Amino acid sequence: MRIVELLLYVASFTVVTRGESEIITQTYVSEFFELKNGHMIFTKTEKTPVDMPLGDYAITGFFGEIVDENNNSVPLSTVYTHHWVMDNDVHSNKLCNGPEYVFGIGAESRNSEVNFPAGMGVHISGKRYWGANLHLLHTEGLAGDNPHKAAKECNECYYAPTKGDECKPHRNGTFQCCGETDYKGTVGTCPLAKTDEDPNKSGPSYALRYRLNYTRDVANTKSLEIGVITTPNCETYYEVYRNDDEPEHLSSTTFQIPRDMTIYTAIGHQHTGALNISMFKNGEFVCASYPTYGTEEGVAGNEKGYLVKMSGCINESTGPLVLKAGDSVRLDAYYFVGSHDPRLLYSDGTHLNVMSYMYTAYAFDGDAKESASSEMYMTPQ
Numbered sequence: 001m002r003i004v005e006l007l008l009y010v011a012s013f014t015v016v017t018r019g020e021s022e023i024i025t026q027t028y029v030s031e032f033f034e035l036k037n038g039h040m041i042f043t044k045t046e047k048t049p050v051d052m053p054l055g056d057y058a059i060t061g062f063f064g065e066i067v068d069e070n071n072n073s074v075p076l077s078t079v080y081t082h083h084w085v086m087d088n089d090v091h092s093n094k095l096c097n098g099p100e101y102v103f104g105i106g107a108e109s110r111n112s113e114v115n116f117p118a119g120m121g122v123h124i125s126g127k128r129y130w131g132a133n134l135h136l137l138h139t140e141g142l143a144g145d146n147p148h149k150a151a152k153e154c155n156e157c158y159y160a161p162t163k164g165d166e167c168k169p170h171r172n173g174t175f176q177c178c179g180e181t182d183y184k185g186t187v188g189t190c191p192l193a194k195t196d197e198d199p200n201k202s203g204p205s206y207a208l209r210y211r212l213n214y215t216r217d218v219a220n221t222k223s224l225e226i227g228v229i230t231t232p233n234c235e236t237y238y239e240v241y242r243n244d245d246e247p248e249h250l251s252s253t254t255f256q257i258p259r260d261m262t263i264y265t266a267i268g269h270q271h272t273g274a275l276n277i278s279m280f281k282n283g284e285f286v287c288a289s290y291p292t293y294g295t296e297e298g299v300a301g302n303e304k305g306y307l308v309k310m311s312g313c314i315n316e317s318t319g320p321l322v323l324k325a326g327d328s329v330r331l332d333a334y335y336f337v338g339s340h341d342p343r344l345l346y347s348d349g350t351h352l353n354v355m356s357y358m359y360t361a362y363a364f365d366g367d368a369k370e371s372a373s374s375e376m377y378m379t380p381q
């Protein structure tokens with residue numbers, strides 16, 4: 001038994017050379033969380049420690065997905081990965097007064113591995129605390145005639161009286177109707193087809209399996225900062241409503257660049273219903289991240305009707321985006337809000353709790369290495 005575990009552990013650890021530095025790839029598994037039908041879990045980073053390398057290193061890439069007790073990939077139609085994000089005790093998002101994480105991603109995670117350009121990485125030094133915010137929803141066995149509608153309303157945080165005391169009708173579409181205080185998956189549920197489940201019978205458990213690429217050759221790795229900008233106005237989430245006259249909903253936010261900086265990696269994060277998210281520099285189009293929708297029901301990585309991938313906006317192949325103090329960066333995010341979305345298994349035009357993020361890895365240019373100040377925030381206009 002221990003030997004098998006040891007073999008698995010050794011097999012998950014590889015070393016390759018990329019450019020000058022050795023890159024280590026290590027796979028980890030988070031703790032397992034029991035998640036019965038309809039249950040939601042929303043772990044707090046402060047209370048959910050996760051394994052990371054010890055000592056000094058630079059993160060060069062990451063990947064993650066949800067697995068079951070047998071270490072098998074779990075399709076989004078069984079457990080929806082609203083998001084999984086990892087944060088440490090020293091990181092802060094200096095671009096937006098909004099989402100806080102160093103790495104992580106949502107439902108698209110299985111097809112959207114992120115690697116920073118060769119020779120660059122996020123420097124981690126000293127003894128750091130790392131924690132995970134896992135937001136998972138088990139959407140099997142839900143009430144209603146249409147399981148796809150039921151899953152949509154569960155995943156999009158619709159109000160339901162079964163979702164706990166925090167979920168009130170006026171909080172329709174908020175994290176409070178998505179298990180925000182549910183650290184153990186026990187507070188509330190999405191409405192269930194049958195509620196007579198034996199409460200003493202345990203349910204299946206799930207974990208985040210994540211893979212980190214990193215190097216110990218920190219001295220030869222250019223230091224990247226991580227920041228996430230979002231529209232509208234650094235909001236965590238928003239909602240879009242059915243509009244058959246104008247079926248492409250746009251959210252747009254412009255940021256003023258406070259200091260010379262270069263963005264080396266940018267990738268969008270959006271939810272089901274999204275059309276794309278794009279970046280503009282001083283009004284000129286720079287790049288867009290496009291979603292891919294799955295086409296096979298219940299197949300992990302290609303789940304029909306789910307957003308399963310986001311393409312990169314800026315990466316090693318596109319080259320970096322160089323910005324000067326005073327430049328503007330505009331984020332435009334589109335969602336399809338027509339009644340019938342042929343990409344999805346159920347649609348009515350409206351999507352609650354959608355996100356439009358651009359995850360970025362960047363460096364400030366020049367010698368301005370002074371400590372964090374509010375001036376370092378990009379200011380939405």
Ligand SMILES: [Cu+2]
Pocket residue numbers: 082083106269270271355
């Ligand atoms: Cu999200």
